[in-house]
Amino acid sequence: MDKLFHFDSQQEVYTADACVISCFDARFDVAIRKFLKRRGIVTFDHIKIPGSAKSLAAPECPEDRDFVLRMIRTSIRLHQPRRVLILAHQDCGAYPGVAVDVVAGDVVRAAGVILASEPSLAVECFFADFDGIYRVV
Numbered sequence: 001m002d003k004l005f006h007f008d009s010q011q012e013v014y015t016a017d018a019c020v021i022s023c024f025d026a027r028f029d030v031a032i033r034k035f036l037k038r039r040g041i042v043t044f045d046h047i048k049i050p051g052s053a054k055s056l057a058a059p060e061c062p063e064d065r066d067f068v069l070r071m072i073r074t075s076i077r078l079h080q081p082r083r084v085l086i087l088a089h090q091d092c093g094a095y096p097g098v099a100v101d102v103v104a105g106d107v108v109r110a111a112g113v114i115l116a117s118e119p120s121l122a123v124e125c126f127f128a129d130f131d132g133i134y135r136v137v
């Protein structure tokens with residue numbers, strides 16, 4: 001291998017403040033990171049999936065749900081997060097023309113899927129809009 005870039009990364013294994021599930025839509029990256037920091041979540045395992053909650057609540061195929069649940073279990077095994085945050089967002093390509101309430105409903109359903117699999121976790125639901133982040137209740 002040829003070294004192309006030098007950077008000293010942390011070598012110690014960490015304990016994650018949370019496992020975060022969001023879409024890979026980069027428009028919300030800064031808002032999500034600032035929101036998490038505001039909530040005291042600095043070190044986290046970030047599972048980015050197009051459509052985020054959809055892969056758990058209404059997957060195109062059942063294997064998608066299992067794959068995401070396996071990622072969450074891997075996060076728990078390696079980094080012991082005690083909470084999972086699920087974020088959906090406005091104008092998501094996985095939900096073309098779908099009302100916000102429907103997307104929010106999927107976030108709540110996804111939380112139920114996670115809790116059914118990992119009942120010891122605290123699961124929190126959020127929706128990122130272009131003006132900030134909202135709690136889904």
Ligand SMILES: [Zn+2]
Pocket residue numbers: 023024025050051052089091092093094
């Ligand atoms: Zn999206």
